[in-house]
Amino acid sequence: MVLDILMLTLLAAAFAGAVGYVRACDNLTRPIANRSDEPR
C-alpha cells in the first residue's frame, strides 16, 4: 500500500509537470504583452 501511494504520487507529480509544461508553452507563444509573467 505504501508503495502504491508512492507510485501514484510520482504519477501525480509527472502529471502536474505536464500541466505546467502546457501552460509554459502557451505563455511562451503569446505576444509579450499578454504573457502572464509580464508586469501589467
Next chain:
Amino acid sequence: MTWQGWLQIALFAALIAGVVKPLGGHIAHSLDGCGRLQRALAPIENGLYRAAGIDPTEEQSWVTYAFAMLCFNLVGIVALYALQRLQNVLPLNPQQFDAVAPDLALNTAVSFATNTSWQSYGGETTLSYFSQMAGITVQSFLSGATGVAVAIALVRGFARRSAQTIGNFWVDLTRITLYVLLPICVVASLVLIWQGVPQTLGAYASATTLEGANQVLARGPVASQMAIKLLSGDGGGFFNANSAHPFENPTALTGVFEMLLIFLIGVALTYTFGRMVGDQRQGWALFAAMAMMFAAGLVIIYTSEAVPNAALSSFGLDQAAGTLQAGGNMEGKEVRFGIGLSALFATVTTASSDGAVNAMHDSFMPLSGLVLMGNMMLDEVIVGGPGSGLFGILLFAIVAVFAAGLMIGRTPEYLGKKIESNEVKMTMLALLCVPAFILGMGAVAAVLPAGVAGLNNAGPHGFSEMLYAYTSGAATNGSAFAGLSANTPFYNLTLAAAMFAGRFIVIVPVLCIAGTLAAKRIVPVSAGTLPTYGMQFVGLLVGTVVIVGGLTFFPALALGPVAEHFAMQAGLTY
C-alpha cells in the same frame, strides 16, 4: 543475401505502396464523418457522445485539446495500474497470477498508455487474461488513437486559416477508434486466427512431448491483442518472445502481414495529410522521404546480417547460405524466418514506433544495432507510430524550411504558413528534449551501480544495451535489445519517466504549433516560395533529419555499436 530475401522485401514494399492511397483516403473520410461506414455507425458514435456528455460540434483551442489529451491519458495510466495491482481478485485469471509489483505495474501502465509498450515482464507469466484484454489491449487502441488525433490536429493547423481552434479531441479519438482501428483490427484478428494464432479464454494447455515430458503451452486471447498491438504501434507481445513466438507469428504469411499492419496507418497518414492540406504532392513528398530513409537502413541491416560473422569464421563454421540453412548471422533469429524476414522485421519495428520483434536485436551485428538505434533516435520520422510519425516528420519539415529560409534570406513558409519564432521555439523544444532524456538517463544508468547491475554484457555492447533501452523508451518504441535485466525498481522507474517524458514532451509543443499555425493566414505562393514537394525538398528533409539525428547521437553511438564493430574486427567480443 538471397533472391528470396529480396523478393520478400519487394513484396512488402509493393503491399505498402498499394495501401497508402485507399487507407489514407478512408482516414480522411473518417475524420470528416462523411464516409459510408461513418454513416452506418453514426448512431453508435452519437450515443457515445451523449453518454459522455460531449458536444461534438464544439471546437477546442490547442490548450483545451492538450488538457483533454493529458487528462484522458492520466486516467488510462491509473486504470491500467489498478488492473494490474488487483488482477489476483479480478476475473479471467485461470493461471492464478498474483498482483503485479508496484514499480512494474507503473512501468507497464505508463508504457502502454504512452504507446511505447516497453515490457519489463513476460506476458504469459505475469498478466491475467483480464489484464491483457481490459488493460493492455484497450490502452493499445486508445494510445494509438491519441497519436493520430494529435497528428490530425497539427495538419488542421496547416490547413485552416485565421482559426482559433484545432478540432475536438474527443471527437477525433472516437472517430479514429471507431472507424479506423476497430474495423481493421476485426479483420486482422480473423486473418491471424485463420493462420493459427490462438484466441481462447481457456487455461494454458498441458501436452506430452515425444520424449514423454510434460509441457505447459501458454495460450489465451492472443489474436485480438496481436492485431491492435501491431496496428497501433504499441507492439507489446502477449508472450515474452513477442512475434518470434510461433503462437504470435505462426507462418511466413503472418510474418509479412504483421509488418504490413505495423506500417499501415503511419504510411497512410501521409496521404491523409496531402488530402487535408489540399495538395497531394505534399503528402507524397513526406512518403518519399520516409521511404528513402527506410530503404537505406534496411540495406545496411540486411547486408550486415547476411555476411558471415567474422568472429565465428575463425572456428571454421559453415555460414554460407544454401538449401539447408539461411547463412549469415543466425544467432538470435528464428530458423523459419531466416535473415531476410528478420532484417526486414527489425527495420520495420524500429522505423515505426511499434517495438514488436521476431528476432533478438541483442544478437544482431554491431552495425545493424547502430541502425536499429538510429531509426529510433531519428525521433520516429521513418513512418513512425500512428500519428507520431507524421507529426515527427512535420517537425523536421519546419526545421528544413527554416534552414532553407535562412540560407536564401527569406521568411520561411510551409504550406502557405509563415514559420516564425513561435513555431521554431516549439519545434526545437520537441526535437531537443527527447535526446536530452535519452542521453542524460543513459549516462546516469552507466555510472550508477543500479544501472550497471542489469547488464548481461561488458564493454561497448553493455553500453549499447542501456542506450537502446532509454532510446526505445523515450522514442516510445518499446522494443528491447534483450540483453538487459530491466525488471528492477531502478529501470522500471527511470524508463517510466523516459516514456512519459518522451511522449508528452513532444506532443504538447506539437499541439502548440497547431494552434499558432491555425491562427495564421495563408500566404500566397510567390517566386520566393520554396517548393515543398519534389526531390529537392525530399533531399533537404532527409538531410535535415540525418544531420540533426547524427550530430545529436553520434558520440553515444561511437561508444557503443561503432566501438563494438571495430573491436569485433580485431577479434574482441563481449
